[in-house]
Amino acid sequence: MNKFSYVATDVNGKTMRGNEMAEDFRDLQQKLKEKNLYVTSYRDLGTGTVDVKYKFKTKEVSFISRQLGSMTSAGLSLVRALFILQDQQENKKAKAVLLDIYEEVQKGKSFSDVLKSKPGVFPEMFVSLVAAGEASGTLDQMLNRLSDHYANANKTANKAKSAMIYPLILLVLLLAVIILLFTKVLPTFAGMMSEEDMTPLSKALMAFSDSLINQWYVYIIVIVGIVVAIFVMRRTPSTRRKMDELLLKCPKVGKLVATMYTGTFARNMSNLYGAGLQMVECIEKSIAAVNNMYVQDKFKEVVNDIKLGESMSKAIEKTGIFEGMFTSIIFVGEESGTLDTILAKSADYYDEEADAAVTKLVGLMEPVMIILMGIAIGLFLAGMFPMLYGGMTKVA
Structure with a gap:
């Protein structure tokens, strides 16, 4: 049995607090119902301390945003929405964190302050936009907007992962063919041939085959x-x-990565700037979502330049990270006062460009893998043929 703390109401609507031993929440409900008490909130004291180190995945953040946004838009209080959200959570670690957040908000703390006290649990941009939503009285709208943002981010990430599946299958197949040829096929034929029939290539292939069979652990260690x-x-x-830095300068791949970074930065900037945050804070939080230290360091210079009075478009142009068209778009947004709107549109454009680039890159990788497989088989046959020819000549 576990010990539960609870808040309940009696038949007269009076709030009651206390502790009760029960097997689970349903058992707790039943026991309190027998006392004419109805649970409004509870906490399992047997679960131990809350794991505040739990980090919600992008998909989870989108789901939480959507649920909270829908419930608060329907008229439920944030406290009640948080209670329902944690009550429906199946992941024990996530449930513990959400329950802790619910109890803190129930005590009177603002949602954003509670999130700030748990760094790393939710993305920094999520926390900032929740704070902006609370300050402007549009938390439900902001949560729905966040849900769309993280759903889109999750969709983009899944597309990239899915696109890499086929090239990875080809790579595994290539390695399997090489291992099979040099550990099974080559030794079988080599035993029938004499050393004098071997060319330098044949000897090199035999040496590789021997090492692969007898010193396989060396390859694993390497x-x-x-x-x-x-x-x-x-x-x-x-x-x-x-x-x-080298990743961004890598042919083909560098341009793809830069395009993906552009889309991420543009969408984050659009959401943050549209929520009313200051320009410098928007840039700092937007670039934090870009997992590239070189880019992050470059944007520290951007922030410093803006603080000194330079325009955002000019400061970003100096980094050389984003293409000229994007900095021109930012310039137009600054001049027209529609920066958040124009950044949102450019984010859609660059997301589509990134998808097309990923598809194209994968299309290039497939023939490369096939060519490598052909080279491996060609080398094998080139080494085998002289041995086979020499052996057949002797037999003849």
Whole structure:
């Protein structure tokens, strides 16, 4: 049995607080109903401390925003909406966090202040827009807007992941073919041939085959070592910054990444600026969502330039990260006073461009993988043919 704290009302509408031992929430409801008490809120004290380190995924943030926005738009209070939201949550860690948020808001704290006290649980932009919505009295509208934003972000991420599935399958197939050829097929034929029939290429392939069979663990150690080295390098700020810079300068891939960053930045800026936040704060929070240290460092210069009186379009143009058309769009928005609207439209455009670029890049990767597979098989046959020819000549 667990110990529950509860808030309930009696038949006269009087609020009652207390603790009760029960198996679960339904059991608690039944026990209190026998006392003519009806639960309005509760907390399972047996769950231990709340895991405030839980980080909601983009899909979860979209769902939470949609649910809260719909319920508050329908006339429910935020407190009641939060209670219903946590009560329906199946993920135990997420439920614990939402329950803690509900109880803090129930005590009189603002929703945004509670979110700020739990850094990392929700995206920074989510917290900022909730605060803006509370200040302007349009929290329900802001939550619905946030839901659309994060639903779109989740959709874009899923498209990129889905597009990479086929190239990854081809890569796995390529590795499987190489391993099969050099560990099963080549040793079978090599045992029938003499060393004098082998060319330098044949000997090199045989040496690779022997190492793959007898020292396979060395290859695994090397691969794991490379992965660990990359992970460690990514945790070192200076190295990560250089790697992020090289990513943007990489042919084909760099342009795709820059396009995706442009769409993300434009949409975040549109939402934040449209909510009434100051320009500098909008830029800082928008660029924080771009997971690239090189870009983030460059935008620190943008913020400094704007603080010194330079226009946003001119300051961003100096970074050289975004294309000229985007900075021109920002300039038009600044001049016309419709920056949030024009950024929203440009975000849609760059999202579509990113989708098209991903499709095109994947289309280029497929023939590359097939060519690599052809090269591997070609080298294998080039090494095998002299041995087979020499062996057949001797037999003849």
